[in-house]
Amino acid sequence: MSTHRLLLVDGSSYLYRAFHAMPDLRNAQGFPTGAIQGMVNMMRRARTELDADHIACVFDAKGKTFRDEMYPEYKANRSSMPEDLALQIEAIHQVVRAMGWPVLVVPGIEADDVIGTLAKQAKAADWNVLISTGDKDLAQLVEPGISLINTMTEERLDSAGVLNKFGVPPERIVDYLSIMGDSVDNVPGVPKAGPKTAVKWLNEFGTLDELMKRSAEVKGVVGENLRASLDWLPKARELVTVKIDCDLKEHLIGLHELHAKSEDKETLRELFTQFGFKSLLRELDRGSNSAPSGTQGATQAASDVKTEAKIADVKEMSAGDLLGFVAELPTEKIERHYSCVTTEAELDVWLRKINSAALTCVDTETTGLDALRVDLVGISLAVSPGEACYIPLAHTTNEDQLNKQSVLEQLKPWLESDEHAKLGQNLKYDIHIFDGCGIKLRGIQHDTLLQSYVLESHRSHDMDSLAMRHLGEKTIAYEEVCGKGVHQITFDQVNLETATQYAAEDADITLRLHHAMYPAIAADEKLLRIYREIEMPAMLALAVMERNGILIDSAKLAAQGQIVGQRLLELEKQIHELAGQPFNIQSPKQIAEILFGKLELPVVKKTPSGAPSTDEEVLQKLAENYPLPARILDYRSLAKLQSTYIEKLPRMVNPKTGRVHTNYSQAVAVTGRLASSEPNLQNIPVRTEEGRKIREAFIAKPGSVMVSADYSQIELRIMAHIAEDESLLKAFAAGEDIHKATAAEMFHVALDQVSSEQRRYAKVINFGLIYGMSAFGLAGNLGIERSAAQQYIDTYFARYPGVADYMASTRVIAKENGYVETVFGRRLWLPEIRSANGMRRQGAERAAINAPMQGTAADLIKLAMIAVQDWIEQNHMQTCMLLQVHDELVLEVPESELELVKENLPKLMTGVASLKVPLLVEVGVGANWEEAH
Known part of the structure; x- marks a missing residue:
């Protein structure tokens, strides 16, 4: 018996796994490198832990294969390879070769078939074969001397393992897959026949051929499906069968060409330098052949010597290296x-x-x-x-x-x-x-x-x-x-x-x-501060708020429901009259038929399938000139209010507490904002009278009042702080109405001469620009020509050059780092900032401008929550913090503590940070949330 052992790695399986497991790492030139780094880790791990004297890494080649000729729909539903991964393929091949692995890419033949052919050739030569893959299709190759391993799960499959995992032996896997089909590769099987049915049939009939012969014995709908599939099943079997007789002579002289080679350290050094892999370079320079291969990390507490060494090691790392650092740590095998x-x-x-x-x-x-x-x-x-x-x-x-x-x-x-x-x-x-x-x-x-x-x-x-x-x-x-x-x-x-x-x-x-x-x-001191001083204590404050809950007036909601219900009936009648016929207002398809078929309104945009879109943006655009889309929007808004709040809130009252308890998710929004759910109390549409009526139903318990404390124009103040624009800083320091001050600057008039229309324009520009609004967007918001909007923007930047400089420098910083930061050091990642897709990249650039302001505002409100909750607890007060809605805190305050809260709340909230502009907090009091706001 030969002592040779051949290790075959399914490189195509590995590279997808590496791409999705790693952060969005890039080198200094912006080239994506996460999948490359992940492959280095995985290939080193495979070579270290899966001992073999002959090795190969097999990748799929570009282009069609014999299966596409056989069945044109083969893999037709599979999405294209992510752009950032496609860019890394050639580099992955280079790195894997330099690591001493023979690399095989055979045109016209899938990696599975190359692996199958090599495995059978090695078995014929009395070699032992181990295939490293996550692909279940390769289980059909298992036999004595050929086994599979999934290195992600540590699962090894010999013949007994295949039988235990799938319920059929390796020689029946092809029949098993033919019956089930393969949705990933778009190979149909027998409709409604899943794994259990496939196992049951094969255990009963033995083989697919026998099953097909005796298909009349299978009863029920699934039997009918089987009989309807008899003509297809032989083709399905051919498609899922791994070829074991591919001609590899042009690409491989013989099995012995697959002997494991030493790493080409000079080539690896060049490649690691090119891709910015500093930790891997240090590993290479230390001459170590041990593999960074995962992220299980140390086996002691975070304060032990190993962890301290790791912390010291990353002190000087760039942002990309810092994120990739964890993925380069050596794995220690953990026994459970x-x-x-x-x-x-x-x-x-x-x-x-x-x-x-x-x-x-x-x-x-x-x-x-x-x-x-x-x-x-x-x-x-x-x-x-x-x-x-x-x-x-x-x-x-x-x-x-x-x-x-x-x-x-x-x-x-x-x-x-x-x-x-x-x-x-x-x-x-x-x-x-x-x-x-x-x-x-x-x-x-x-x-x-x-x-x-x-x-x-x-x-x-x-x-x-x-x-x-x-x-x-x-x-x-x-x-x-x-x-x-x-x-x-x-x-x-x-x-x-x-x-x-x-x-x-x-x-x-x-x-x-x-x-x-x-x-x-x-x-990293900044990240440590965000974690220790903001996120961890904010989590404790949120737990208290969630448990406090809030009272609602169900009778008021019921009365509001009757009014809204009547208004919905009236709107429905108007909509049907405008349409000239009744139709289902909740059906986008029927709306499209009315608007674009019957009424022939202009198509604003289309859905991915090519049909005219009827989303909110489209209806808002059409509503500028046509009454029917405007009424449909009104109907949608009211119907959502009715179902989401008026009808649902009373059912969400906790019977133990008599209150509604929202859930705050801390780890959802990239900017650091909180997300409220079950119920979502952050998205009540307060710009409409009906929405404000909903907030009237949130009430204080007897003997208490509702108090609302809101940061005033917080994102504009943060922009002034970050941009350090003299005019903005001066206006805020003087306590001026910032929109009036902006209008005065832009329209060259005295502050007391600013008209309401000029102030409205300035307000739209102020808020639009901090969201990265373009001239096109501003024109739409103000209802003016694009050229006029561009002139307003040019004038604004001329009067506030600090803002223009901030926006320009932020785009550069975002592209260099892949993220921007809040004032407090929170990292706001922008995965699309280096995208080759222009629209995605521009969207990320707009987000980069606003993210530091929105993120800093999120940090501030969290710090405010922490400070207020600490103050309540330290003073053993009965006051309860109930809600956080963007820049607002809502509290339930006993009347006996009201004056104390009104006096201290602004001090607490403005005292959490010192910016270059004064923070302003406005406090309102009322019997319900709306009245307090």
């Missing part, structure tokens, strides 16, 4: 030791562990998502990477578990201790869960959701995505444990063994994510 705590002795062991640990991850499992209504099912803890437990408390599976109340009583001193540091993923949720159990969670030091948000606000922050991106780990999905759709069960119905693997993994992965991400934050 998860335990299910079901005895007092086991609980004692874990109580000792968490009481002596420097940092513990804590996580809760519950019966649902609404933190104020669900029940606690269990608690998971992790004290070091790979070491975690799950304490089941309320499972309904008739398995032994400890008494819930007893466990909580024993854990309460530790949970409420400020001395014991805790971390979690989205701990705001867990705060609510423990609060519902009579426990105040304290000692909160870290939250990985917020760490990710501070590092990469433009990426996804859920734990599954973070684990894949930073640790190279595929975690157990909730749906894998509880199912989905109508068949989904609640977590208390999950058996303890399954629950333990899922819950303990959550705690373990969260701890490891902290070790992976926190060094990059700790290494």
Whole structure:
């Protein structure tokens, strides 16, 4: 038997994985480099961990293959390769070759077929073969001597593994895939026949051929579908079969040409320098052959020697290197030791562990998502990477578990201790869960959701995505444990063994994510400030606000509903009269038929499918000249108000508290703004009388009043601070009406001579320019010619040259760094700022201008929330902070504390920062939110 071992890497699978796992990294010239860097890490890991004396990395070639000739619709629904990834393909080939890997790209043949041919050739020569891929189609190649590995999940498949995973042996995988079809490659199968049906049929009939012969025996709709597919199935089988006899002579002399080579360090040095991979260059210069291969990070707490060394290492890094740093850390293989705590002795062991640990991850499992209504099912803890437990408390599976109340009583001193540091993923949720159990969670030091948000606000922050991106780990999905759709069960119905693997993994992965991400934050003073002084304390203030909730007057809403309902009927009648016939006003298709078919109104724009669009922007444009689109807009606005607020709000009152409790998402908006949901209380349309009536239904409890505190013209003040324009600074310092002052400058009139029309123009220009508005946009807003709008902009910049300089320099900075910053140092990422697509790039440039102002305003309101909540708690007041809506805070204040709040609220909110212009806070008081505002 030969001792040779051939490792075949599915390069096409790898490069997509690398592209989606890495940040949007670029070199100094703006060339995208994230996928290249990810490939370096993954290929080094493969070579280090998957021992082989012969290796090859196989990529798909450009152009059509024999399958396209056979079936023109093959892969027809697959989206084109992302532009930034396509740019990196050639560079990836160069780097992989320089790393000592033979690279194979065979025109007209897919990578799978090259891999299949090489695997069978090696097997015929008595070599062992290992294929590294995430593609299930290659399971058909498995046999004794040929196995698969998915390095992202550590899953290895031999013949028994294929049978266990798919339910059929390797020799039946082609039949299995033919029955199911492949939606990714646009290969149809038997309609409605999924994996379970395919396995059932093959177990019953043995082969696809036998199934087709005896198709009359298959009953029901799926049997009819099978019989209707008999002519197609042979073609499907041909399409999903990996070829094992490709002619590779022009591209490969023989298997021995695939021997593993040494790295070409000089070429790698040139390439790493070109792409700006400073950490990889340092690794190369140290002469190390060990592979940075993921992001599992250290195995000690964040304050240990290793972490400190990492922090020191990144102190001098550029922004791109800082984001890529985590992905270049060496992987330490983590062994998992998860335990299910079901005895007092086991609980004692874990109580000792968490009481002596420097940092513990804590996580809760519950019966649902609404933190104020669900029940606690269990608690998971992790004290070091790979070491975690799950304490089941309320499972309904008739398995032994400890008494819930007893466990909580024993854990309460530790949970409420400020001395014991805790971390979690989205701990705001867990705060609510423990609060519902009579426990105040304290000692909160870290939250990985917020760490990710501070590092990469433009990426996804859920734990599954973070684990894949930073640790190279595929975690157990909730749906894998509880199912989905109508068949989904609640977590208390999950058996303890399954629950333990899922819950303990959550705690373990969260701890490891902290070790992976926190060094990059700790290494940068600005990011550390955003994380420690804004995001973490803001999370605690938000938890209090969410729990406080707000009272609503359901009777007032019901009365408003009757008025709106009547108005909707009147509008419907008007719309049908204008259209000349009745139609469904909620149907975009029917609206299009009326507007563009029957009435022949001009088509403003089209949908991706080519049909005339009827979106809000189109209707607003048409409404300038035609009455029907205007009435449809009115109808849509009122109907949304009715369904979203008038009808829904009373149903959302929590029966335990009698209040409505919104949820604030911290890690959603790139700019740092909060997002309110369930219900969304930030988007009530207050410019209409009906919208303002909705806010009248938000009331204070008896003996209290509503207080609203709002930063005045905050984004304009921030622009003046950032741009340092003398005229703007002077106007704000003098306390002038900024729109009047702008009008006076632009129209060359005295301040007291500014007309209301001139002030309106100045206001539109002021706010338009801080959102990067073009002359075209300004013309549309003011209803003037584009040339006149451009003249206004030119005049504005001439009078405020500091603003023009700010905008020009910001575009340059954004393109160089890939981000802009708030006054406080928050990074606002702009993924499209270097896009080859002109419209996307211009959109990113406009966003770059506004983002520092909007982001700084978001930072300010968070700092204000923190200051106000601290003041309330320190003075043991009954006042409650209820809502945050953009630049406004809403409080419920006992009448006995009203004067104290009115006096101190402006001081607290203006005192959180010192800008070059004075901050101004306006305070209103009323029996309801609208009256206070």
